Amino acid sequence: MLIADNQKKILTLLADGEFHSGAELAEALGMSRSAVWKHLNGLDALGIRYAAVSGKGYRLSHPIELLHGDGILAALGSERRALVSRLEIHDQIDSTNTYLSRLARQNAPSGHVCLAERQIAGKGRRGRQWVSPYGSNILLSILWRFQQGPAAISALSLAVGVAVIRALRRLGVGNAGLKWPNDIFSEGKKLGGILIEVAGENEGPCHAVTGLGLNLFLPEEEAGSIEQPWTDLNRIAGGRPVGRNRLAGELIDQILPVLAGFERTGLAAYLDEWREYDCLRGEWASVFIGTQQFDGTLEGIDVQGFLLMRDAEDRLRAFASGEVSFRRPYP
Known part of the structure; x- marks a missing residue:
């Protein structure tokens, strides 16, 4: 509808x-x-x-700020604005990621940006649905093309996470951090998530659609199906309003140069900053890979972006992927 x-x-x-x-x-x-x-x-x-x-x-029930292209672009510096090939805003869409993936197969160029007031089939990791009422949150995807294969951009979501925290800090939101591999967290609760979908040749050109869902205002009645502790910017900003168009613009302004330069810099340019924002380090947690469960103390990430865990026998394990869960209740 x-x-x-x-x-x-x-x-x-x-x-x-x-x-x-x-x-x-x-x-x-x-x-x-x-x-x-x-x-x-x-x-x-x-x-x-x-x-x-x-x-x-x-x-x-609460004020809303509808998205407006001029208001979003006003938050971008001139160099970052030049990286935008097209900016689209949809009232309602199946998924911003799905939409840009379709356009990528039709040779849409790098820098195609898509935002939506509402998604009816928004995606999170492992097929989860992303919950968001109309006109309340950030639903953003950006298409970028790379000359190297998917392996060369395997840690891209970590660098994009750094860009998201930079944008939030520019807006005065200092109590947000990163949960490996692609979640934005605040005080033990999920604030947002990153989903990157890559397609192309194994050793040649590929494209990535970088999706970001960020909770700005999420009513309790709309969040009943969410299976983990969550929060939104309305709560963590202490009632101080965060402009939705400015937030979208700041996010795009920070993410675009990461996408444009990642093949040249790799994760190394963002590694120290990611570790600074890591909200899991030192926590006792479980990592799930399929039906396997590994327990231990998390020790950050290595230079490849793998998650490091030290188990009860003092063995250090590295995980390239997996689902991380705290072993203690959230505060």
């Missing part, structure tokens, strides 16, 4: 989170009050909650 033009206009009017009367909305949109009411009823399907109070009118 695509959002109707009149629904988008109503959302734009209600975006400030204040009350607006039915008469005011009807006049602004040139329609009857009953037509306004019908359009409002359709917002539930988008995960948008609103209140209707007699004598006051209608108000969204």
Whole structure:
């Protein structure tokens, strides 16, 4: 279901989170009050909650900031803006990663950026669904082409994680870190995740679609299906508003140069910084690879980006992939 033009206009009017009367909305949109009411009823399907109070009118449960291309591009420096070949914003899409993967097969160039107000088939690692109501979070994917094969960019998600933390710190969010291999965490809870999908020749040209989902505002009722502790920027920023367009722009501004330069620099350029942001080091945890479970104390990552774990027998293991789980309850 695509959002109707009149629904988008109503959302734009209600975006400030204040009350607006039915008469005011009807006049602004040139329609009857009953037509306004019908359009409002359709917002539930988008995960948008609103209140209707007699004598006051209608108000969204929380203010939203709809995405706008000019507002996003304004946050990019001129050199980074030159790396953007195209910027698309979708009201609703299956998945920004899936969309760009389709375009990549049609020879779309590097720097194609896709954002969405809502995904209906958003993807996380291992096939998990990414939960996000309309107009509330960051759903971002960027296509980039590389001359070397997939093995040369195997640690790309770690470098992109560094770029995400840089962007958050530029916006004053200092209490976020990285959980190997591709999660953004804050105080033991998941704030976002990175999903990179690579296709191409084993030893030749390939492309990568880098997807980022970042929680800006995630209502409790929408997060019921999430199977792990989670948080959002609304909570960790102490109620200080984080502009959604500026956040999207800062993220793109930091991620693009990582993608453009990774074949030249590799992980080495980001290794020390990643270790600084590592929120797992020193934790007793389990690593799951299929049905196998390995327990021990995590000791960061090596120069290849492999996770290091020291077990109870003082053996040091290195993991190229796997699912990490803390062995103690989150605080």
